[in-house]
Amino acid sequence: MSDWTAADLPTFAGxxxxxxxxxxxxxxxxxxxxxxxGAKVIVAVRNLDKGNAAVTGMTGDVEVRKLDxxxxxxxxxxxxxxxxxxxxxxxxxxxxVPYAQTVDGFESQIGxxxxxxFALTNxxxxxxxxxxxxxxxxxxxxxxxxxxxxxxxxxxYSAWLAYGQSKLANLLFTKELQxxxxxxxxxxxxxxxxxxxxxxxxxxxxxxxxxxxxxxxGNKLATDADFGARQTLFAASQPLPGDSFIGPKFGMAxxxxxxxxxxxxxxxxxxxxxxxxxxxxxxxxxxx
Numbered sequence: 001m002s003d004w005t006a007a008d009l010p011t012f013a014g015x016x017x018x019x020x021x022x023x024x025x026x027x028x029x030x031x032x033x034x035x036x037x038g039a040k041v042i043v044a045v046r047n048l049d050k051g052n053a054a055v056t057g058m059t060g061d062v063e064v065r066k067l068d069x070x071x072x073x074x075x076x077x078x079x080x081x082x083x084x085x086x087x088x089x090x091x092x093x094x095x096x097v098p099y100a101q102t103v104d105g106f107e108s109q110i111g112x113x114x115x116x117x118f119a120l121t122n123x124x125x126x127x128x129x130x131x132x133x134x135x136x137x138x139x140x141x142x143x144x145x146x147x148x149x150x151x152x153x154x155x156x157y158s159a160w161l162a163y164g165q166s167k168l169a170n171l172l173f174t175k176e177l178q179x180x181x182x183x184x185x186x187x188x189x190x191x192x193x194x195x196x197x198x199x200x201x202x203x204x205x206x207x208x209x210x211x212x213x214x215x216x217x218g219n220k221l222a223t224d225a226d227f228g229a230r231q232t233l234f235a236a237s238q239p240l241p242g243d244s245f246i247g248p249k250f251g252m253a254x255x256x257x258x259x260x261x262x263x264x265x266x267x268x269x270x271x272x273x274x275x276x277x278x279x280x281x282x283x284x285x286x287x288x
Contacts, residue, residue, distance in 0.1 A: 021092025069116025143168030195228025
């Protein structure tokens with residue numbers, strides 16, 4: 001553990017980084033800091049107006065491109081625009097929202113937070129040279145993967161349990177991706193990070209007045225987006241073993257370093273089964 005901050009970032013000159021959901025919050029800070037140290041940053045966002053507004057406050061080589069993770073045709077179209085990338089940061093996400101479906105019929109949280117990024121990563125994998133960073137959450141601790149009902153078709157919907165499932169899926173995806181990269185002899189790394197609890201606009205879309213009120217109160221005690229993004233930036237830049245999970249030492253806050261995960265997040269059998277199911281659902285598989 002260390003008192004590492006974004007000020008300690010090494011140069012990213014000559015490297016290209018994609019950051020999804022970089023129009024606000026953690027993603028915006030991540031993109032801003034990587035551009036500051038010389039990266040060419042592609043801000044991949046659903047709303048181009050918000051993306052363009054966000055990059056006005058950034059210095060360096062920053063480009064905004066359209067990416068809607070809730071629409072697989074948009075994911076494929078975006079991937080087709082990329083020739084080469086060094087680091088992919090799977091940052092975009094939604095949290096504890098009311099039940100909804102993506103364009104392709106997936107429950108919106110698993111569809112956005114996991115399946116959209118799963119498809120994006122696999123489509124880009126032959127073009128990625130260094131690492132894939134996926135932003136998870138300590139809320140993976142409440143998650144459980146239902147391989148029989150991943151999209152909440154038959155069980156009563158719970159906004160928070162659906163969020164927990166999607167964040168657990170992020171960690172299982174990282175584990176299985178690293179296993180496959182190793183088996184293929186690739187030097188690309190798959191790592192994950194979580195911000196602790198940072199006050200961003202992510203909390204503003206939770207289902208129900210009680211959840212929204214509690215999170216508004218919680219935001220008064222939370223760390224800021226700069227602190228939360230610090231965990232992602234560490235994961236994107238520092239020498240790490242594959243399948244590392246980076247976060248604050250004390251869960252919510254503290255020095256940045258390796259973070260604990262739930263036993264379910266370490267289950268290799270579930271990770272493989274989830275990968276196979278995800279391939280079937282999105283029609284995209286491991287491409288190395």
